[in-house]
Amino acid sequence: MINEELHTYLEELIPERQPLFAEMESYAKIHHVPIMELAGIESMLQLLRIHHSKTILEVGTAIGYSALRMAEALPTAQIVTIERDEERILAAEEFFKRTSLSGNIHLIKGDALEVSELAGHYAPFDAVFIDAAKGQYKKFFEIYSKYLSAGGMIITDNVLFKGLVAEKEIESKRTRNLVKKINEFNHWLMKHPDFDSVILPVGDGVAISKRRGESN
Numbered sequence: 528m529i530n531e532e533l534h535t536y537l538e539e540l541i542p543e544r545q546p547l548f549a550e551m552e553s554y555a556k557i558h559h560v561p562i563m564e565l566a567g568i569e570s571m572l573q574l575l576r577i578h579h580s581k582t583i584l585e586v587g588t589a590i591g592y593s594a595l596r597m598a599e600a601l602p603t604a605q606i607v608t609i610e611r612d613e614e615r616i617l618a619a620e621e622f623f624k625r626t627s628l629s630g631n632i633h634l635i636k637g638d639a640l641e642v643s644e645l646a647g648h649y650a651p652f653d654a655v656f657i658d659a660a661k662g663q664y665k666k667f668f669e670i671y672s673k674y675l676s677a678g679g680m681i682i683t684d685n686v687l688f689k690g691l692v693a694e695k696e697i698e699s700k701r702t703r704n705l706v707k708k709i710n711e712f713n714h715w716l717m718k719h720p721d722f723d724s725v726i727l728p729v730g731d732g733v734a735i736s737k738r739r740g741e742s743n
């Protein structure tokens with residue numbers, strides 16, 4: 528997205544995270560768990576602070592890194608987060624237990640395409656953060672935008688997918704199909720009649736969407 532030197536420069540400017548977050552970042556690296564890129568998460572946290580989001584729904588907990596970062600950045604916010612992978616659920620629960628923030632996080636175990644009613648009990652949400660299976664973004668957006676509070680926003684990560692969305696030739700068929708789906712989602716989102724959206728080339732590409740005509 529930006530050149531390597533500038534990327535390193537920006538990452539080095541980001542303040543050190545507390546030891547638990549640094550441990551989670553290492554854990555994610557070692558166990559190949561995709562967590563949000565640093566510049567992406569810092570941008571999202573700042574947006575959530577400015578927006579004063581009090582209730583946040585996250586689709587895609589993984590090991591709970593972004594959920595805990597949001598809980599720390601917004602100490603009065605309630606965070607509901609959905610994950611379907613059992614191993615990651617266990618890891619997230621272990622990390623949550625080690626903080627004083629766990630009371631603000633509610634983990635829903637299951638497929639986000641199936642547990643929306645459960646998540647709906649905590650609605651409305653000031654912010655919905657979509658960070659799960661990239662091929663299903665449109666479905667997640669359609670399902671969970673219903674639970675958005677007036678003036679709420681939807682943040683979607685990985686919409687530029689390492690810059691591959693702009694690549695013409697992609698060798699792997701699987702990657703090509705995924706890129707096609709993300710591209711379709713991006714075009715659909717940018718033309719959505721009910722939402723104003725912008726795609727920021729930060730981290731892995733972050734889309735910010737807000738329902739038209741609503742202020743908070």
Ligand SMILES: C[S@@+](CC[C@H](N)C(=O)[O-])C[C@H]1O[C@@H](n2cnc3c(N)ncnc32)[C@H](O)[C@@H]1O
Nearest residue numbers: 562563587589592593610611612638639659660
């Ligand atoms: C990119 S990771 C989430 C990273 C996390 N938000 C962070 O930044 O720390 C995506 C996670 O979404 C989960 N996931 C994918 N599709 C899902 C679905 N349909 N329902 C629930 N979880 C899903 C995956 O198991 C994976 O752990």
